[in-house]
Every structure is written in C-alpha cells, then in structure tokens.
Amino acid sequence: MHEARRGSRAGGPARPRDRRSVRSAAAAALTAVLLSIVSALTAPTAAHAGPAFTNPLNSTGPDPAMTWYNGNYYLMTTPWSGPLTMRRAPTIAQLKSTAPVAVFDAHAPGRDRSIWAPEFHLLNGPNGPRWYIYYSAGNGDIESQRVHVVESAGLDPMGPYTYKGMIFGPNNWWGIDGSVVTINNQMYFTWSGVPTTLWRDSDPHIYLVALSNPWTVTGPRTAISAPTHAWERQGTPMNEGPVAIQRNGRTFITYSASACQGPDYKIGQLEYSGGSVLSASSWAKKPTPIFQRNDAAGVYGPAHHAFFKSPDGTEDWIVYHANDTPTQGCGSTRxxxxxRIGWNADGTPNLGVPVSTSTVLAPPSGEPAGPQNSTWRLQSVNFPDRYVRHVNYDVRIDPHVSPAQDSQFRVVPGLANSNGHVSFESVNFPGYFLRHSNYDFVLAANDNSTAFRADATFRQVAGLSDASAVSFQSYSFPDRYIRHANYLLRLDTIGTATARADATFRLVS
Structure with a gap:
C-alpha cells in the first residue's frame, strides 16, 4: 500500500541515399491454444485500432485507479502530497506520455499529508450523476488516516471538484483505500480498516457499510475479511485496497494482501453469496490468491488494483502497481x-499472471486509432523547448519552429508493419515521411519500395529515460532508436543515460 507503512524549405525532394541491406521481418505464426474447461477464458472478438504498448504506464504510479469515459482513459495514482492529479488520453500509448493535471488541491490542515490511493466513481448523488473521488489522507501520523470525498461540478472527470467531507462522519473509524459498490440497488462503501480505534493495535480488515449518499455512511459496519491465511500474512498481516467487479449478477470484491513493502503483496478474492450484504457469512473467501508475483517476468508485489472496461465494453482489464525487483518496497518505485483479464468457466474472474514490461500488448478493444492518423509534434524530453522538425528536408530538433507545420506530423500505421508500429508523415508535405538513411534522418517522398517502408517504420515503446514518455525503435535495425545528437536526428544504438534521454520524446497534440 504505502511507504509510511510497516525550418524553412527549399528545393525538391531529397534523393534516396545509398542503402544498407534491410532485414526482412519474419512472419509471426498465430498459435491456437486450447484452454481447459476449468480455467477456460471467455474471449469475445475484439477490434484493436490503437497502437500496441508495453507496461508500465508511468515512471512512478502506486495505487492506481483507471476508467474509460466519453472518449478518453482517465488515470489517478497516489500523489503522496500536493494536489490530486489525473491523466487523460484517448489511447494507452498517449496516456503513457501525458502529464498529470491537478484536479483538487484544497487540502485543509489535518488532511494534507499522506495522500494515498485516489479512486474515482461516477455515481448518482442528490444533484444527479457526478464524479466522486475517494482518497486517504491525514496529518502525517498513520493513526490519523481517514477517507475523504470530493465531488465534481458536472460530468467532466477532470473537475472542478469541491470537498464533501470525511466519509465516516462522527464514527471514529480508522480507514484507507475506499471504494464503492452497488448491490441490490443499494450503495455500499468498502475500505481497509481495523476493529479497534488504533491501526497499530490491529491487523487491517476489509469492511463494508451502507451509504445514504456518495459521501455519507449510515448504520453499522461489517468486517467481511481478515488476514487469516498464511499468504495474507507475509511480512505483515494485511487486507487492504478492496474493489468490486461484477458480472452476470455476481459480485466479487478483490483486495490486496500481505505487506506492500515486500515482493509477496498479492490479490485475494471474496464473493457475495446472497443474503444480507452486511453479514460476514454472506461473503466467501477464495482460499488461494488470484494474482501474485511472477519472478520469471520480473514482476514483484503486483497488487493495489482496480478494474475498467475496454472502450467498446467487451473486455475487462485490471490496472495495478508492481515493482521490477523484490527489494524495491512500498515507495515511488512502484x-x-x-x-486484460478473463473469466473462468465457473464464472469467477481469472486475472492471469502479471506480464513482463517487455511484453507487447494489444490495446483494449474499441480503442480509437489515437495518435495514428492524427497530427502530433514530437517534443524532446531533455530539451522540452525543442521539437522534431524538417528544414530543407533534413530533420533536427529546434525551438520556435516557423512555420509550425514543419514540426507537425501525422502519426500513421507503420508502412512496413502496422502492428504496434508507426510512421511519421509530414503535414505540409503529404506523402513525405521521416526515414533514416545511413543512420541520418531525412524527409523523403514515399517511393513505396520495401527499403523505404522499412526505413520509415518504428515501434513505439515506453520512453527509455522516462516510462511516461515514448521512444521509437527502428523496424529495420531493432538495436537502434530515434535520437537527437547535437540537435540533429539520428538512428543510434543507445548505451548511456544521455543517449537514453536523447531518444525519449513526448507526443504533443
């Protein structure tokens, strides 16, 4: 959970320069995998228009919550201090290079420290549908942590927001990691709390209580899970971060178990079995975890999570945090x-195993083409006043580009490979693309040759120096990346921290 815890243009088109031999791409064979009846996953036909991507989505991002709404993904993570922030973008690839925007900063003393785990929901309140953000905060002492609520002024997830209060009202309940679930037309609040009034005296449990409105609890609370299994007690006995996922009339609450400081932070599952929602006996705990470390993939402590639907509503996805090494702990390294997740034949969620950061993933189904076929500028990460531009058909990074169209490109599906690859077409010279030649870059007309298509195609990956930005790997020379050197654009191998920064960009609309 949290660290506090245990140019101008002249002349005609450039002529193609002498070429190296281009490696032909090997055709990838699709293998059909038969799933057993017990663990069979439903897999509806999906439409993936957006570019492929790799994890992670940022360089730091604990306790994430995410949704798709009205044409965009929205993502929040723990800010620790300062404003609650949100990222917004129409594709996962763009979300990775989008800067967070402050959406609420009116933190009064006593709730201005240890700001953790913001989670946002579109709920019907007294004034109609509004967005509500639930987050944990206090005065810096973990014993003061409580869950607070802010409400949007309208239907824009980016706000503005106003503070509604501490959700527990007069109850002296310790609590973090709040979320909301509606069961049988009644809203409930679920969170991680303790049976006594002091966190340090007890093991955190998963609680439920009814809500009279999105910011007010009503009636008694019920503990529906305690860390009783050995796998819930590794490092520190812990149940926290509960979130609901519902399908075919069934309600599951999944939660994080064991200590976030260690690699064994994992996810467990509860299911509502009928009867009184506020009766502990109405909730059945799965005796084994459903998502945990994957040493072979280099993923440790994968938990504190949420779920979201793909843009077309046909897929379920999990968003979670994890570390790259077993010793990184419960801080900003997460x-x-x-x-994507699936569903078992018995109707229970199948989260699979956490994938490595080198695994290329298709975007959620129904995602728009995003940066592909749209107009973008490539901003240097280490020289943020400079943008990739063409001048006399050469390519470099410059500030104050005039005319502006010299630094604008249509990011289109890769000419040689459209699966997770892109090409850059000039806005003011349609049909001319960025291509490498003798490891230098030029703007050249597409002659539709195999060599041209390969030299103008790049795989978009997480930024080499900043995972929240992007880098571009050559299709024809996969050991080389687009980078700037002395402000000129080149195709180089990347061996130093400076080179990694020079090869990292942001897509700016």
Whole structure:
C-alpha cells in the first residue's frame, strides 16, 4: 500500500541515399491454444485500432485507479502530497506520455499529508450523476488516516471538484483505500480498516457499510475479511485496497494482501453469496490468491488494483502497481501496469499472471486509432523547448519552429508493419515521411519500395529515460532508436543515460 507503512524549405525532394541491406521481418505464426474447461477464458472478438504498448504506464504510479469515459482513459495514482492529479488520453500509448493535471488541491490542515490511493466513481448523488473521488489522507501520523470525498461540478472527470467531507462522519473509524459498490440497488462503501480505534493495535480488515449518499455512511459496519491465511500474512498481516467487479449478477470484491513493502503483496478474492450484504457469512473467501508475483517476468508485489472496461465494453482489464525487483518496497518505485483479464468457466474472474514490461500488448478493444492518423509534434524530453522538425528536408530538433507545420506530423500505421508500429508523415508535405538513411534522418517522398517502408517504420515503446514518455525503435535495425545528437536526428544504438534521454520524446497534440 504505502511507504509510511510497516525550418524553412527549399528545393525538391531529397534523393534516396545509398542503402544498407534491410532485414526482412519474419512472419509471426498465430498459435491456437486450447484452454481447459476449468480455467477456460471467455474471449469475445475484439477490434484493436490503437497502437500496441508495453507496461508500465508511468515512471512512478502506486495505487492506481483507471476508467474509460466519453472518449478518453482517465488515470489517478497516489500523489503522496500536493494536489490530486489525473491523466487523460484517448489511447494507452498517449496516456503513457501525458502529464498529470491537478484536479483538487484544497487540502485543509489535518488532511494534507499522506495522500494515498485516489479512486474515482461516477455515481448518482442528490444533484444527479457526478464524479466522486475517494482518497486517504491525514496529518502525517498513520493513526490519523481517514477517507475523504470530493465531488465534481458536472460530468467532466477532470473537475472542478469541491470537498464533501470525511466519509465516516462522527464514527471514529480508522480507514484507507475506499471504494464503492452497488448491490441490490443499494450503495455500499468498502475500505481497509481495523476493529479497534488504533491501526497499530490491529491487523487491517476489509469492511463494508451502507451509504445514504456518495459521501455519507449510515448504520453499522461489517468486517467481511481478515488476514487469516498464511499468504495474507507475509511480512505483515494485511487486507487492504478492496474493489468490486461484477458480472452476470455476481459480485466479487478483490483486495490486496500481505505487506506492500515486500515482493509477496498479492490479490485475494471474496464473493457475495446472497443474503444480507452486511453479514460476514454472506461473503466467501477464495482460499488461494488470484494474482501474485511472477519472478520469471520480473514482476514483484503486483497488487493495489482496480478494474475498467475496454472502450467498446467487451473486455475487462485490471490496472495495478508492481515493482521490477523484490527489494524495491512500498515507495515511488512502484509503477502502473495494465492487462486484460478473463473469466473462468465457473464464472469467477481469472486475472492471469502479471506480464513482463517487455511484453507487447494489444490495446483494449474499441480503442480509437489515437495518435495514428492524427497530427502530433514530437517534443524532446531533455530539451522540452525543442521539437522534431524538417528544414530543407533534413530533420533536427529546434525551438520556435516557423512555420509550425514543419514540426507537425501525422502519426500513421507503420508502412512496413502496422502492428504496434508507426510512421511519421509530414503535414505540409503529404506523402513525405521521416526515414533514416545511413543512420541520418531525412524527409523523403514515399517511393513505396520495401527499403523505404522499412526505413520509415518504428515501434513505439515506453520512453527509455522516462516510462511516461515514448521512444521509437527502428523496424529495420531493432538495436537502434530515434535520437537527437547535437540537435540533429539520428538512428543510434543507445548505451548511456544521455543517449537514453536523447531518444525519449513526448507526443504533443
């Protein structure tokens, strides 16, 4: 859970320069995998228009919550201090390079420290549908942590927001990691709390209580899970971060178990079995975890999570945080990752195993083409006043580009490979693309040759120096990346921290 815890243009088109031999791409064979009846996953036909991507979505991002709404993904993570922030973008690839925007900063003393785990929901309140953000905060002492609520002014997830209060009202309940679930037309609040009034005296449990409105609890609370299994007690006995996922009339609450400081932070599952929602006996705990470390993939402590639907509503996805090594702990090293989940033949969720950060993933089904076929500028990460531009058909990074169209490109599906690859077409010279030649870059007309298509195609990956930005790997020379050197654009191998920064960009609309 949290660290506090245990140019101008002249002349005609450039002539193609002498070429090296281009490696032909090997055709990838699709293998049909038969799933057993017990663990068979439903897999509806999906339409993936957006570019492929790799995890993580940022360079730091604990306790993520994410949704798709009205044409965009929205993502929040723990800010620790300062404003609650949100990222917004129409594709996962763009979300990775989008800067967070402050959406609420009116933190009064006593709730201005240890700001953790913001989670946002579109709920019907007294004034109609509004967005509500639930987050944990206090005065810096973990014993003061409580869950607070802010409400949007309208239907824009980016706000503005106003503070509604501490959700527990007069109850002296310790609590973090709040979420909301509606069961049988009644809203309930679920969170991680303790049986006594002091966190340090007890093991955190998963609680439920009814809500009279999105910011007010009503009636008694019920503990529906305690860390009783050995796998829930590794490092520290812990149940926290509960979130609901519902399908075919069934309600599951999944939660994080064991200590977030260690690699064995994992996810467990509860299911509502009928009867009184506020009766502990109405909730059945799965005796084994459903998502945990994957040493072979280099993923440790994968938990504190949420779920979201693909843009077309046909797929379920999990967003979670994890570390790259078993010793990184419960701080800012945790990054946000996502992957598609499935459903077992018995109707229970199948989260699979956490995938490595080198695994290329298709975007959620129904995602728009995003940066592909749209107009973008490539901003240097280490020289943020400079943008990739063409001048006399050469390519470099410059500030104050005039005319602006010299730094604008249509990011289109890769000419040689459209699966997770892109090409850059000039806005003011349609049909001319960025291509490498003798490891230098030029703007040249597409002659539709195999060599041209390969030299103008790049795989978009997480930024080499900043995972929240992007880098571009050559299709024809996969050991080389687009980078700037002395402000000129080149195709180079990347061996130093400076080179990694020079090869990292942001897509700016």
């Amino acid at each position: 990054t946000t990752r996502i992957q």
